[in-house]
Amino acid sequence: MTAKPKTYYVTMTDKFMSGWGQANNQIAKYVYVCDTYEQAEIVAANAERRGDQKYVNITDRKPSYNSRRYHVEFKTIENSAIWYKPGAFNHF
Numbered sequence: 001m002t003a004k005p006k007t008y009y010v011t012m013t014d015k016f017m018s019g020w021g022q023a024n025n026q027i028a029k030y031v032y033v034c035d036t037y038e039q040a041e042i043v044a045a046n047a048e049r050r051g052d053q054k055y056v057n058i059t060d061r062k063p064s065y066n067s068r069r070y071h072v073e074f075k076t077i078e079n080s081a082i083w084y085k086p087g088a089f090n091h092f
Contacts, residue, residue: 008040009033009059016052023071031063032075032083039077042086049089 010032017028030053034040040058047053065072077084 005035006037006060007033007035007062008037009061009063010040010043010047010056011059011063012047012053012056014052015054026069026071029063029065029070029072030075031072032080034084035077039084043083045086046083046089 012030014028014030017023019025032043034043044056044058047056075083082088
């Protein structure tokens with residue numbers, strides 16, 4: 001029996017989007033789903049380069065947040081490919 005590949009999650013708080021729009025009166029959290037730890041490191045490094053993302057973390061446990069306090073969006077390479085490219089936000 002082969003082991004299921006481990007999934008990693010990169011979590012972050014978006015300072016710019018928090019408090020308005022879809023996150024009205026909430027904290028905007030993004031969770032990027034990654035197939036490998038190396039992929040998670042790329043996403044985390046890209047988030048760290050941006051001034052609008054804070055509290056960037058990598059975990060192997062699927063995060064869960066209180067829906068009254070947080071607006072959470074799960075992202076994947078299919079719908080947010082730029083985040084998975086090394087150095088994507090070097091211009092920030």
